[in-house]
Amino acid sequence: MSAMTADVPVLEFRNASKHFALSRDRVVRALDGIDLVLEAGQTIGVVGESGCGKTTLSKLALMLQRPTGGEVLFRDMEVGAFGREDWRRFRTSVQAVFQDPWSSLNPRMRVIDIIAEPLVASSSMPRVEREARAARLMDDVGLPRAFLSRFPHELSGGQRQRVAIARALSIEPRLIVLDEPVSSLDVSIRSQVINLLKDLQEQRGYGYLLIGHDLATVAYISHRIAVMYLGRIVEINTSAELISDPKHPYTQGLLAAHLADHPAQRGRNVPLGGEVPSPLSPPPGCHFHTRCPKAMEICSRVEPMSISSGAGLVACHLYGQAG
Amino acid sequence: MQTTKTAPESTAPDLPAAPAVSLATRLRRALRGAPLPAVAFLALVLGVALLADLIVPHDPLTGDLRAYSLPPAWKAGGSVSYFLGTDLLGRDILSRIIMGARISLIVAAASIALGGVLGTVLGLLAGHFGGWIDEVIMRLVDTQLSLPSLLVALVALVVFGSSFTVLVILIGVWLWPNYARIVRGETLRIRRYDYISLARIAGCSTWRILFVHELPGIYNTLIVMATLQAGWVILLEGSLSYLGVGVPPPTPSWGSMIAEGRGDLASAWWISMFPGLAMLATVLSLNLLGDWLRRTLDPKQVNQ
Numbered sequence: 001m002s003a004m005t006a007d008v009p010v011l012e013f014r015n016a017s018k019h020f021a022l023s024r025d026r027v028v029r030a031l032d033g034i035d036l037v038l039e040a041g042q043t044i045g046v047v048g049e050s051g052c053g054k055t056t057l058s059k060l061a062l063m064l065q066r067p068t069g070g071e072v073l074f075r076d077m078e079v080g081a082f083g084r085e086d087w088r089r090f091r092t093s094v095q096a097v098f099q100d101p102w103s104s105l106n107p108r109m110r111v112i113d114i115i116a117e118p119l120v121a122s123s124s125m126p127r128v129e130r131e132a133r134a135a136r137l138m139d140d141v142g143l144p145r146a147f148l149s150r151f152p153h154e155l156s157g158g159q160r161q162r163v164a165i166a167r168a169l170s171i172e173p174r175l176i177v178l179d180e181p182v183s184s185l186d187v188s189i190r191s192q193v194i195n196l197l198k199d200l201q202e203q204r205g206y207g208y209l210l211i212g213h214d215l216a217t218v219a220y221i222s223h224r225i226a227v228m229y230l231g232r233i234v235e236i237n238t239s240a241e242l243i244s245d246p247k248h249p250y251t252q253g254l255l256a257a258h259l260a261d262h263p264a265q266r267g268r269n270v271p272l273g274g275e276v277p278s279p280l281s282p283p284p285g286c287h288f289h290t291r292c293p294k295a296m297e298i299c300s301r302v303e304p305m306s307i308s309s310g311a312g313l314v315a316c317h318l319y320g321q322a323g
Numbered sequence: 324m325q326t327t328k329t330a331p332e333s334t335a336p337d338l339p340a341a342p343a344v345s346l347a348t349r350l351r352r353a354l355r356g357a358p359l360p361a362v363a364f365l366a367l368v369l370g371v372a373l374l375a376d377l378i379v380p381h382d383p384l385t386g387d388l389r390a391y392s393l394p395p396a397w398k399a400g401g402s403v404s405y406f407l408g409t410d411l412l413g414r415d416i417l418s419r420i421i422m423g424a425r426i427s428l429i430v431a432a433a434s435i436a437l438g439g440v441l442g443t444v445l446g447l448l449a450g451h452f453g454g455w456i457d458e459v460i461m462r463l464v465d466t467q468l469s470l471p472s473l474l475v476a477l478v479a480l481v482v483f484g485s486s487f488t489v490l491v492i493l494i495g496v497w498l499w500p501n502y503a504r505i506v507r508g509e510t511l512r513i514r515r516y517d518y519i520s521l522a523r524i525a526g527c528s529t530w531r532i533l534f535v536h537e538l539p540g541i542y543n544t545l546i547v548m549a550t551l552q553a554g555w556v557i558l559l560e561g562s563l564s565y566l567g568v569g570v571p572p573p574t575p576s577w578g579s580m581i582a583e584g585r586g587d588l589a590s591a592w593w594i595s596m597f598p599g600l601a602m603l604a605t606v607l608s609l610n611l612l613g614d615w616l617r618r619t620l621d622p623k624q625v626n627q
Contacts, residue, residue: 064523098520
């Protein structure tokens, strides 16, 4: 987070936490002290196993939930300070595409109305113009215009996800939160959708917050990647550096699960074993020490600080001694 | 990071336009598996109720005292003119059944509309907002359901006098908790879908989310409920009329007609029997239709 450009970041998490109190002494720390900056037109990937807080992160980014600690800023403005006009600006600047294309389209609306809804909700664009825009968006996402009059159940999963993307694009947003946009699609469709998202960003400069659990897919489209484990960011770096030189043993483990195809890497990283501990009672010190192949005595006592490493940050005691 | 760019391909070719389907074919498809005798009978009752004034063979309100207590036409002493016989005041049973159909259907439709709208709106609010709104509404539901409704209705009708309006309001208030409970549950189910979150992200107003996204998902449930309850309300109106607090006389309703004949079941059974049969057939048909609708209106099959 050293490279602050002159531009105002689209989205910024400052030491943001989200704790859910289940009862008086049982608290789920879904997010714990998250620092994250998303510059305009960039993609930040967030990866981690299920239960690491990725989805909570996306809900905070979309302002569907408020952090219980720290701040989430949209263009340097805290949500708590949002006035009516700020909310309107936020809702016309931020969109989302979710994982399940069966759940994200209203089964009773036609495709044309689904795509045009953000325009209905937040602009006074006349109907004719809205429908023309919807038709152009169909071209943009590679769907035939004839589908405009269809209902979602008449489309396949990949087609539905394209409709969801077209809807997200309708208001020309600055930021799109992509919460596992391809995980529920067939493998053959995934690359099409990912490439579509990548092309759209290159042409129009959308910022993406991409949530995923598949490091290879996320790395393909992201400029920077944050690796999360049990509510904390354990490593963040540019995609290239994170892939070629992962610092945190957890990142190494995730990579070992995916990229065993390069002979030079084979055997270097140990794949992850074991289960993710319950976020209700995360292990003390470094949350990862119970599964870490390089765990030391200090790891179970002291929570590691984030220290800079190359272009990124890593929170691991292995590097604390050196730095 | 290597990027091999492939242009997004259209995942499906343009499909040819669906062949034009004639109205008759579409109707036949829509009614596939429907309980046709029930549908036909309900259509008949509806038509008769609408045209009641025009098709009654005799005045249903005033009788011919010279022709009192006539048996149906096929019994000894019956007259073809009074096909289903006459009551003790010489009024034509068939004409009164026809007029009673109108009354029973109007009472059912009006009170279900009242209870349905009230219950649906309250259930929707309870399910959508949760919290104290949900608490208040659901405690009201519990209170309403724990009242001895029949007694309350009797007392209210005695206090306010029996009139069509009071009857409809009473039955409507009697019905709303069922709608509120079902609609609340359905709203809780629908709220979990991502398209509700996405509507919020798109900046939709609460009003729009409630009535454009949540309510339409409940329509099928409401149609099924209303159909099944129509039969129940006709029975309820009959019971209240039988107890003497329904639609005030001399307006005929099926329930009051059954009540009028109860003292003469041995000698003039037709006075109670035919309105009873009309009620039985109507309620049975409504229940059959409701069950079919419930099986048919699976959300996934809508719009096909």
